[in-house]
Amino acid sequence: MEKKKTDLKEILSFLLILAGSAILAINMNTFVEQGGLVPGGFSGLSKLIQRVALTFFGLKIPFTLLNVCFNAVPAMLAYRFVGKKFTILSCISIVVVSVLVDQLPVTPITGDILLISVFGGIINGLGMSLNNNASSGGTDFIAMTLSAKYKISTFNYMLIFSAAVILTSGFLFGMDKALYSIIFQFCNTQVINTFYKKYHKPKEEAS
Numbered sequence: 001m002e003k004k005k006t007d008l009k010e011i012l013s014f015l016l017i018l019a020g021s022a023i024l025a026i027n028m029n030t031f032v033e034q035g036g037l038v039p040g041g042f043s044g045l046s047k048l049i050q051r052v053a054l055t056f057f058g059l060k061i062p063f064t065l066l067n068v069c070f071n072a073v074p075a076m077l078a079y080r081f082v083g084k085k086f087t088i089l090s091c092i093s094i095v096v097v098s099v100l101v102d103q104l105p106v107t108p109i110t111g112d113i114l115l116i117s118v119f120g121g122i123i124n125g126l127g128m129s130l131n132n133n134a135s136s137g138g139t140d141f142i143a144m145t146l147s148a149k150y151k152i153s154t155f156n157y158m159l160i161f162s163a164a165v166i167l168t169s170g171f172l173f174g175m176d177k178a179l180y181s182i183i184f185q186f187c188n189t190q191v192i193n194t195f196y197k198k199y200h201k202p203k204e205e206a207s
Contacts, residue, residue, distance in 0.1 A: 013133045014089070020130030021093045025100030027127060031120025034108045037181045038169040039124065039188070040162030042070040042138030043097070048169050055173075064098035067138075074141035081148045082141070089134035090141070097136070113176075117183040124184070125191025132195070 028047070031037070036051075038044045046066035053059040071094050079087040110116060128136055135141065139158040146152060162185065170178025 016130045016132070017089055017093050017134045018096060020127045021096040022100060023127030023130065024124060024136070025097045025104060027120060027123045028097075028101050029104050029106045030109050031116045031123065032184075033106050034110070035113050035116035035120065035180060035184075036173060036177045037117065037120065037184050038166050038178070039181075040165070040185055041136065041140070041158075042074075043067055043136065044162065044165045044169075045138075046070060048165055048172075051169075052172065063101045064095075067094065067098040067101075071137040071141065074138060074145070077145045078135075078141040081145045086134065087141075090131075090137050093131055093134045094137040113180050114183070117180040118187050121184040121187025122191055125188040125194075128188070128192055129195035 028039070028043070032039060032047070038048055046063055049066055050061055050063060053061045071091070075087055075091055075094075078090070135144070139161055143158050166178050166181045166185070169181065170176075
């Protein structure tokens with residue numbers, strides 16, 4: 001009976017991760033793309049490089065290629081220092097999000113940039129919160145690895161990285177988009193903080 005409960009709990013957790021990943025991908029192809037926003041972390045960096053390549057060089061680079069490549073090394077570090085199960089589930093989430101972003105159509109919801117920023121951030125936060133037993137990867141992997149290995153808080157460093165990506169996007173495509181991206185990030189973070197503590201090392205042993 002106990003084993004059945006554990007199995008059901010793990011299946012439910014996996015389904016929630018898939019649902020959260022789908023929400024993140026849909027949000028990326030609706031609110032984020034429509035508003036020209038830049039989410040934080042490696043997904044934001046991937047989206048920025050995509051836009052730079054398309055705008056200045058006429059090249060269309062798959063989001064999957066960029067996002068998976070950026071997450072590869074941090075995932076290996078997280079696998080060693082954070083936890084195997086957690087990292088594997090996170091990698092599944094990363095791949096699902098990346099593939100869906102490339103495969104799903106871009107669907108505009110509204111032209112109001114403020115609504116896009118607020119509701120896009122809220123929906124993104126909800127999607128990430130469903131991934132409670134996994135991570136969106138990238139800077140999360142780095143933060144958790146450093147926290148696990150060196151017992152230091154790295155939240156501020158990850159925040160600086162995201163700010164650098166947003167400011168770079170603002171310099172290239174307009175500071176108004178960068179400012180709205182900050183609103184997006186604020187709403188996203190508030191929702192996440194409501195449901196769980198980000199960068200908290202999972203209970204699973206790293207070995």
